[in-house]
Every structure is written in structure tokens, then in C-alpha cells.
Amino acid sequence: MNDFLPPPDKLITKEDNSKVTILLSKKSISFFKAQSKKSGVPYQSMIKKVLDLYADKFAHK
Numbered sequence: 001m002n003d004f005l006p007p008p009d010k011l012i013t014k015e016d017n018s019k020v021t022i023l024l025s026k027k028s029i030s031f032f033k034a035q036s037k038k039s040g041v042p043y044q045s046m047i048k049k050v051l052d053l054y055a056d057k058f059a060h061k
Contacts, residue, residue, distance in 0.1 A: 029043070036043035 024047075032043040032046050035041075035046060039046075
């Protein structure tokens, strides 16, 4: 039987990231931190995903 799952090193995708400093409202940070506690996903990752989705949506318009 063939294993259909890729090896662990193929599951991790490397992204070209840049570290930035950004000022966000306290209400936004509170929201993402609360969601982070519920989901177990780091709040910084959640914010990054929202920004990536926004950029993807409007990058080609």
C-alpha cells in the first residue's frame, strides 16, 4: 500500500516574509488576542492571514 501523505519536509511551505513594526488599535489587538485564545492560533498569524487575504483580493484589480 502506497502512503499518499507527503514527507514532513514537504508539508512546510516557506514564505518570503518581512518583519515590520505597525501600530494597531487596542480594540483590534484585543479582538485578535481573544480569538487566539479560543482557537489556539497565534494572534500575529491571524493578523498576517487577514492582510494576505486582503492583498490577494485587491492585488489584481
